Amino acid sequence: MKEPxxxxxxxxxxxxxxxxxxxxxxxxLCEEVLPGQFFHIKCGGDKFPLxxxxxxxxxxxxxxxxxxxIYRVQGQGTEFLSSRRPGDSLDVLGPxxxxxxxxxxxxxxxxxxxxxxxxxxxxxAGIYGDRAAVFAGYRDETFLLKELQERSADVRAxxxxxxxxxxxxxxxxxxxxxxxxxxxxxxxxxxxxxxxxVAKICRENSVGCQVSLEERMxxxxxxxxxxxxxxxxxxxxxxxxxxxxxxPVFRAEEVCWDE
Amino acid sequence: MxxxxxxxxxxxxxxxxxxxxxxxxxGFGEEYxxxxxxxxxGAVVVKGxxxxxxxxxxxxxxCETPAxxxxxxxxQNPGVDFFLxxxxxxxxxxxxxxxxNISGASVDEYCLMMEKLSKSGVAAVELxxxxxxxxxxxxxxxxxxxxxxxxxxxVKECGQKPVIVKLSPNVTDIVEIALAAAEGGGDAVSLIxxxxxMDIDVWSRRPVLGNTYGGLSGPAVKPVxxxxxHQVAGAVDIPVIGMGGILDWYDAVQFILAGAKAVAVGTANxxxxxxxxxxxxxxxxYLVKQGFTSVEDMVGALV
Ligand SMILES: Cc1cc2nc3c(=O)[nH]c(=O)nc-3n(C[C@H](O)[C@H](O)[C@H](O)COP(=O)(O)OP(=O)(O)OC[C@H]3O[C@@H](n4cnc5c(N)ncnc54)[C@H](O)[C@@H]3O)c2cc1C
Ligand SMILES: Cc1cc2nc3c(=O)[nH]c(=O)nc-3n(C[C@H](O)[C@H](O)[C@H](O)COP(=O)(O)O)c2cc1C
Ligand code: FES
Numbered sequence: 417m418k419e420p421x422x423x424x425x426x427x428x429x430x431x432x433x434x435x436x437x438x439x440x441x442x443x444x445l446c447e448e449v450l451p452g453q454f455f456h457i458k459c460g461g462d463k464f465p466l467x468x469x470x471x472x473x474x475x476x477x478x479x480x481x482x483x484x485x486i487y488r489v490q491g492q493g494t495e496f497l498s499s500r501r502p503g504d505s506l507d508v509l510g511p512x513x514x515x516x517x518x519x520x521x522x523x524x525x526x527x528x529x530x531x532x533x534x535x536x537x538x539x540x541a542g543i544y545g546d547r548a549a550v551f552a553g554y555r556d557e558t559f560l561l562k563e564l565q566e567r568s569a570d571v572r573a574x575x576x577x578x579x580x581x582x583x584x585x586x587x588x589x590x591x592x593x594x595x596x597x598x599x600x601x602x603x604x605x606x607x608x609x610x611x612x613x614v615a616k617i618c619r620e621n622s623v624g625c626q627v628s629l630e631e632r633m634x635x636x637x638x639x640x641x642x643x644x645x646x647x648x649x650x651x652x653x654x655x656x657x658x659x660x661x662x663x664p665v666f667r668a669e670e671v672c673w674d675e
Numbered sequence: 676m677x678x679x680x681x682x683x684x685x686x687x688x689x690x691x692x693x694x695x696x697x698x699x700x701x702g703f704g705e706e707y708x709x710x711x712x713x714x715x716x717g718a719v720v721v722k723g724x725x726x727x728x729x730x731x732x733x734x735x736x737x738c739e740t741p742a743x744x745x746x747x748x749x750x751q752n753p754g755v756d757f758f759l760x761x762x763x764x765x766x767x768x769x770x771x772x773x774x775x776n777i778s779g780a781s782v783d784e785y786c787l788m789m790e791k792l793s794k795s796g797v798a799a800v801e802l803x804x805x806x807x808x809x810x811x812x813x814x815x816x817x818x819x820x821x822x823x824x825x826x827x828x829x830v831k832e833c834g835q836k837p838v839i840v841k842l843s844p845n846v847t848d849i850v851e852i853a854l855a856a857a858e859g860g861g862d863a864v865s866l867i868x869x870x871x872x873m874d875i876d877v878w879s880r881r882p883v884l885g886n887t888y889g890g891l892s893g894p895a896v897k898p899v900x901x902x903x904x905h906q907v908a909g910a911v912d913i914p915v916i917g918m919g920g921i922l923d924w925y926d927a928v929q930f931i932l933a934g935a936k937a938v939a940v941g942t943a944n945x946x947x948x949x950x951x952x953x954x955x956x957x958x959x960x961y962l963v964k965q966g967f968t969s970v971e972d973m974v975g976a977l978v
Binding site: 417418419420458463464465466467468509631632633634635636637638639640641642643644645646654655656661 | 700701706733735737741743922945946947
């Protein structure tokens with residue numbers, strides 16, 4: 417039987433303005449969790465805030481038996497998370513969701529993250545290593561670049577204000593890359609407008625694409641139908657699927673981007 | 676601990692304990708069935724069913740509000756036939772006592788669903804009367820006593836299963852509605868459904884929910900729910916199933932003291948998947964401590 421887990425905080429420290437790295441200890445979990453999966457975390461000591469908050473796995477530290485989550489302080493829930501200290505514990509459900517479909521035969525993949533959406537891609541970058549070109553897009557301040565570079569030799573950064581790397585959108589870099597390099601699959605996570613552009617670029621260049629979506633959640637396990645996103649069925653009709661259970665990773669071509 | 680009798684008799688069915696799940700918060704039991712055996716529950720009330728499959732409302736469908744949440748799922752469900760064919764057998768295999776929750780756009784739709792469910796292994800049928808009645812120009816059945824009476828009476832005629840009438844709190848006088856359900860032949864009433872509500876994002880100046888309005892549930896509604904359960908239990912002779920904001924055994928005991936013979940756990944499932952079983956254990960401990968020998972002795976035992 418599954419059960420809520422009580423995880424110990426090993427470390428919880430800021431890595432950029434308003435962005436934290438949270439390391440949680442759990443040996444079994446560390447072996448079990450897949451890239452793209454998330455945890456549903458109780459973010460309050462007492463009853464409130466009421467609902468759990470979904471945060472993705474960023475990467476595992478197998479030697480330590482730890483999972484690392486990277487989160488941006490957004491409101492009450494993540495504010496609470498940022499106040500946790502080493503030795504404190506957290507009530508966690510998971511790992512939840514389907515995760516990325518990892519095909520180890522792929523010779524070349526592109527991994528594209530925008531903002532905090534870079535976080536859920538780090539473990540995946542580790543799986544593909546030097547077969548992955550990693551594209552990280554930031555507004556201004558960069559983060560997680562070292563962790564990505566430790567996993568792949570080909571990490572390319574873009575900042576919208578031009579302060580580091582390419583000045584502009586990360587999707588420009590992806591487009592350029594796909595034109596020059598045969599690629600088996602693109603994996604993407606980030607704000608919806610960015611994902612929509614990634615999906616369009618992949619479609620136009622006939623490359624498969626998997627995107628990790630976000631939606632407001634209640635249960636996180638598939639029971640409430642509260643986290644639905646619109647997908648196109650084969651027969652052309654529109655259906656709602658659960659981001660928490662059927663996703664959060666979807667094939668880009670099934671997502672209904674105009675909803 | 677085994678010295679107390681946890682079973683209750685509701686609408687002619689014997690539940691092993693007074694704790695059930697609230698419709699729409701528990702799917703068809705598959706997800707939470709991974710956390711504990713479903714046969715530990717008094718009953719599993721499944722996601723609201725309609726005659727034909729429904730896609731539901733556009734996202735976002737949920738958001739948190741102070742001490743509660745809004746939802747505008749819009750009755751997304753695979754339809755009653757799919758339920759009977761695929762979901763119900765699985766639930767029954769797991770030994771669950773199953774209550775079907777149904778919504779219709781007309782009295783005939785409620786009757787058709789009742790006929791289908793009558794031939795199945797469900798223990799009872801709960802009527803969700805909060806959805807708009809197409810024939811009456813979109814007025815929800817649950818808002819008018821004469822419609823509640825009419826739909827209850829007709830559904831009772833269409834099948835043999837016990838009928839639980841679920842009451843909407845979005846009315847001026849809930850007692851009047853409960854009396855109409857009893858008069859129509861309802862075997863029990865359950866309350867409360869969600870309170871019609873909305874939330875607004877001031878930065879985008881838009882409603883947060885894709886559907887603009889949604890239903891408020893969770894601890895925020897508990898005092899309202901308790902008051903309504905207390906009023907209704909004092910007015911009708913049929914059993915009352917209480918719900919609305921129950922997070923733990925303490926909340927559940929409050930409802931039973933207010934007059935509910937059973938309780939349903941909804942939003943709490945999202946917070947703690949083990950909430951229903953922890954509530955069962957907590958009620959049992961409370962009974963022992965207070966010297967009750969059965970739950971039924973505690974029903975309405977306000978002094
Ligand atoms: C599958 C999934 C994985 C995620 N992974 C990460 C991650 O690795 N790192 C990270 O920083 N953030 C991640 N998010 C977003 C994160 O869940 C929200 O930032 C967080 O819930 C905000 O909570 P809050 O109380 O701090 O903010 P508030 O704005 O006060 O939250 C209010 C309510 O809105 C919900 N909400 C607000 N923003 C979002 C959002 N973007 N997505 C879903 N629900 C939201 C909250 O859960 C809460 O119920 C993920 C979201 C999903 C759906
Ligand atoms: C996500 C969600 C979906 C719901 N769907 C239904 C439904 O399909 N039919 C129904 O009768 N009530 C539905 N309800 C109402 C609950 O069954 C219950 O009456 C209400 O939430 C109050 O209880 P709670 O505060 O414990 O959640 C739903 C509630 C929620 C939160
Ligand atoms: S959050 Fe409940 S179904 Fe996804």
